[in-house]
Amino acid sequence: MVEATLVLSLGTAALMGACATIAGAAEDLESDFGSQSNANSQVQLAPQVGYLHRYYNKAVSGEPVAYAFLCCTGAAIALALMAALKVNPVIALALGALIASLMYGVYATTAYMGRLTSQKRFGQPIYLDILYTTTPSIIAHAFIAAMAIGTFSYLMNWVLGQPFPFPILAMLWGVIVGGMGSAVGDVHYGAEREYQNKPFGMGLPAAQSGKIVQKGEAGLRNSIDVAGYCVKHGAPLTGFGLGMTVFSDSWREILFTQYWNGWGAMVAGLLLVLIWVIANRILEMWTRKTYGPYKTAED
Amino acid sequence: MDPITLIIILLGITIGGLLVGVGVHFVPVGGAPAAMAQATGIGTGTTMLAFSSGALGLISAGFTMHDIMDGSLKSAYPTFGPAALDGTLFSISGITSNIMPILLVVVAGVVGAMIMMVILAVVANILYAFAIAVPLVSAKVKFDPITGDRQDLYVTRGTEGHGTPTVAVISSLLGGLFGGAGGALLYLAFVAGGFGALGVAGIATAAFLTIGIFFVNSVLASYNITGTIEGFHDPKFKRVPRAIIACTIASFVMGVWAIALIYLGVGVV
Numbered sequence: 001m002v003e004a005t006l007v008l009s010l011g012t013a014a015l016m017g018a019c020a021t022i023a024g025a026a027e028d029l030e031s032d033f034g035s036q037s038n039a040n041s042q043v044q045l046a047p048q049v050g051y052l053h054r055y056y057n058k059a060v061s062g063e064p065v066a067y068a069f070l071c072c073t074g075a076a077i078a079l080a081l082m083a084a085l086k087v088n089p090v091i092a093l094a095l096g097a098l099i100a101s102l103m104y105g106v107y108a109t110t111a112y113m114g115r116l117t118s119q120k121r122f123g124q125p126i127y128l129d130i131l132y133t134t135t136p137s138i139i140a141h142a143f144i145a146a147m148a149i150g151t152f153s154y155l156m157n158w159v160l161g162q163p164f165p166f167p168i169l170a171m172l173w174g175v176i177v178g179g180m181g182s183a184v185g186d187v188h189y190g191a192e193r194e195y196q197n198k199p200f201g202m203g204l205p206a207a208q209s210g211k212i213v214q215k216g217e218a219g220l221r222n223s224i225d226v227a228g229y230c231v232k233h234g235a236p237l238t239g240f241g242l243g244m245t246v247f248s249d250s251w252r253e254i255l256f257t258q259y260w261n262g263w264g265a266m267v268a269g270l271l272l273v274l275i276w277v278i279a280n281r282i283l284e285m286w287t288r289k290t291y292g293p294y295k296t297a298e299d
Numbered sequence: 300m301d302p303i304t305l306i307i308i309l310l311g312i313t314i315g316g317l318l319v320g321v322g323v324h325f326v327p328v329g330g331a332p333a334a335m336a337q338a339t340g341i342g343t344g345t346t347m348l349a350f351s352s353g354a355l356g357l358i359s360a361g362f363t364m365h366d367i368m369d370g371s372l373k374s375a376y377p378t379f380g381p382a383a384l385d386g387t388l389f390s391i392s393g394i395t396s397n398i399m400p401i402l403l404v405v406v407a408g409v410v411g412a413m414i415m416m417v418i419l420a421v422v423a424n425i426l427y428a429f430a431i432a433v434p435l436v437s438a439k440v441k442f443d444p445i446t447g448d449r450q451d452l453y454v455t456r457g458t459e460g461h462g463t464p465t466v467a468v469i470s471s472l473l474g475g476l477f478g479g480a481g482g483a484l485l486y487l488a489f490v491a492g493g494f495g496a497l498g499v500a501g502i503a504t505a506a507f508l509t510i511g512i513f514f515v516n517s518v519l520a521s522y523n524i525t526g527t528i529e530g531f532h533d534p535k536f537k538r539v540p541r542a543i544i545a546c547t548i549a550s551f552v553m554g555v556w557a558i559a560l561i562y563l564g565v566g567v568v
Binding site: 037038039040041042062063064065156160161162163164165168169172173175176178179180182183184185186187188189190191192194195200201202203204205206207208209233234237238240241244245248249253257258261262263265266269270272273276277279280281283284286287288290291292293294295296297 | 335336337351357358362363366367375403406414415421422424426427430431436448454458472506
């Protein structure tokens with residue numbers, strides 16, 4: 001029967017990885033819709049340097065904290081529905097994610113109004129059409145992320161036997177998805193989409209801070225255009241990163257814990273880390289050869 | 300619970316908090332400038348970056364601990380589970396007879412945190428390489444201390460580096476090592492201190508207390524860092540001694556509260 005358990009666990013890990021990939025992509029897009037992605041300070045700074053914009057601006061907290069709150073709320077509501085009203089887990093998880101994402105929408109609205117009213121002295125208007133069209137997109141993507149994270153946290157607790165109650169797992173994974181979206185997906189938003197007026201193939205010079213792109217492909221740029229662009233690289237890579245994290249960590253624990261009294265899983269984990277470091281070195285050498293050097297050595 | 304065990308638990312909490320505080324200094328934090336390819340490092344804040352890796356370390360340590368206490372490793376380490384539940388794990392005899400499973404839980408935290416850290420750094424590097432088209436360089440050193448590659452010629456104009464080069468990746472792994480070990484040690488101290496005997500609620504409380512102490516120490520460390528740091532090769536790394544003092548004091552004070560809770564009768568008498 002060991003094999004049956006193993007197959008079930010591995011299948012669950014794969015499902016969790018798939019959920020995490022969707023969650024990561026949805027998280028990154030949601031943060032791009034709201035300009036919560038780094039560098040969110042630039043959207044706040046832009047009106048102060050004379051660049052009025054039509055971006056949605058809701059970054060009153062970092063992504064990891066916001067997502068810990070969102071996912072934990074959704075999972076806690078789901079747990080309450082399951083425990084008290086005996087609701088089917090799938091329906092409970094969906095209802096929990098729905099209520100949590102609606103709450104999140106309230107916070108997004110108040111954050112948008114609050115951040116932009118603080119910029120009245122710089123002449124930044126509050127666009128109600130932006131509020132009406134972007135907030136539902138934020139709620140929709142937050143729902144996908146909260147549902148996916150709640151689902152794989154539940155699977156991790158229920159099938160794989162992780163001992164933490166699943167709302168706490170959802171909170172921890174919320175921080176992780178926020179960290180992943182912030183570290184990976186935001187680079188595409190902050191370094192490229194916000195500053196497409198600089199030449200491609202360079203970092204943003206510090207003197208350019210705040211001078212964000214105001215015009216879009218057609219008309220003035222808004223946050224929905226931003227998400228439409230970041231869906232090409234930022235969101236898929238965030239999803240890939242989170243999916244890899246969830247799957248590879250579960251995979252090594254499921255398969256290799258049985259060897260050397262548990263040390264097999266640790267050795268497998270360290271080998272995975274080594275593979276990533278080697279891959280990074282190859283990538284580093286490739287970028288150095290392809291893009292640089294930008295100056296000639298004087299010494 | 301006898302006084303020596305309580306003191307050992309207090310020591311465990313203090314060392315765990317200290318390890319977290321020191322580990323945060325190794326993490327290459329770039330913050331918003333890194334997200335604009337304006338500075339080297341990973342593009343998110345200090346506290347959240349450290350905590351993201353610590354969270355996976357905590358999940359992984361919880362997993363392994365569950366395996367040892369009730370799962371597939373129970374037969375390999377039969378004395379660990381009962382000792383953790385009756386509060387004798389951190390007595391001197393408990394530690395000597397259970398040193399291997401204790402090490403295993405700590406290493407599980409380390410490996411989880413390292414996996415998280417390396418994926419965070421390298422997946423972001425893929426984006427720097429193919430969506431922003433910049434090399435992975437640091438502007439704080441002229442030559443990478445590990446690979447020996449020249450750095451200053453590869454920095455684009457007006458920036459202080461971009462991406463996470465090899466030295467910063469290695470530094471992030473050291474951060475994962477310290478942070479993961481610290482988080483796992485904290486969790487172990489709380490579970491063995493009596494919270495483990497309370498079932499699911501106790502495990503939840505232990506996880507939450509660990510998260511709390513983790514946050515306090517990573518916030519203290521990020522005050523010390525003030526903004527961005529590239530890792531152990533960054534001049535700001537010389538500020539670590541201050542963080543050691545601050546994190547030791549903070550963790551000790553929180554540890555005293557924790558053992559007061561334990562002494563006043565959480566779970567184990």
